Amino acid sequence: MLLFFFATYDPTSQATFRPVSLFAERRGDETHVVGVAAQPDAEAFLGAFEAAVGPPFPLGYDPDGRVRRGESSVGALPGVPSFLMLDARGETVGSHVGFPSAAVLDALLDAALARGGVEEREVPLLSPALR
Secondary structure, three states, X not given: OEEEEEOOOOHHHHHHHHHHHHHHHHHOXXXXXXXXXXXXXXXXXXXXXXXXXXXXXXXXXXXXXXXHHOOXXXXXXXXXXXXXXXXXXXXXXXXXXXXXXXXHHHHHHHHHHHOOOOOOOXXXXXXXXXX
16 A cells, blocks of 8 residues: 655645556556645645545545654654555555655555565454464
């Protein structure tokens, strides 16, 4: 899964939607892309922004502002736009800050695929020996 952290008011974040959308369309059968608005008052701006941009992936926001304040499990963001690629186990495989090229996005996904993929599968809570 590619987590794309952005701010609706940031020109670089706005420009980034084009390459990320192309990536999602080209390699969307291999991973999910989710956009996360990491900004104050995201709820107030996100609906109109999503309607105007029309990305081929879902957008959301952190209602508690933990991502923006660096208090979430992803830690402090060095800036927006920021990207985190997660593998099938939810572990961070790679990251990027700033405007991404197609090669950067492909490299992030390829690294996740090399570590066992990004496909969703049920992870047993107990080993077979303990059941």
